[in-house]
Amino acid sequence: MGKALCVQYTTEGYFNIPDDIDLNDKEQVKSYKVKYGTLYIQFADDPDHYKEIEKCYIGEMDSKYPSNMEIVDKKDTPYYESDADADEDEEEEEEEEEDEVEFVKEVIAI
Numbered sequence: 407m408g409k410a411l412c413v414q415y416t417t418e419g420y421f422n423i424p425d426d427i428d429l430n431d432k433e434q435v436k437s438y439k440v441k442y443g444t445l446y447i448q449f450a451d452d453p454d455h456y457k458e459i460e461k462c463y464i465g466e467m468d469s470k471y472p473s474n475m476e477i478v479d480k481k482d483t484p485y486y487e488s489d490a491d492a493d494e495d496e497e498e499e500e501e502e503e504e505d506e507v508e509f510v511k512e513v514i515a516i
Contacts, residue, residue: 408480413472419464421445427457 419440427447429435436450445459480486 409477410480410483412476412478412483414474415467415469416473417465417467419443419461421459422462423459 421440423429427435429438429447433450436448436453438445438447440446443461443464445461447457447459449455449457
């Protein structure tokens with residue numbers, strides 16, 4: 407089975423935190439998370455309420471150097487194509503080319 411190199415890239419994002427909120431104060435903030443570019447702050451005194459803060463800046467991805475690299479089995483990648491699948495695709499392409507050649511021959515004969 408073949409191998410593939412999985413590379414991961416990162417970027418930085420920033421959120422402006424209001425001066426009256428201390429994310430490290432567990433008596434004030436129960437938890438916080440970031441999802442899809444929005445910061446969600448859950449308060450300790452009202453755990454059903456989240457304050458949402460939109461990002462103020464997300465940097466461009468630096469694809470010059472990956473932040474992580476890992477050698478993985480090709481079959482574990484989302485783009486894995488088995489040899490049998492590749493053979494089937496090649497056969498289909500050859501059949502399509504043959505059909506095109508036959509079509510051209512018919513057009514020339516007319």
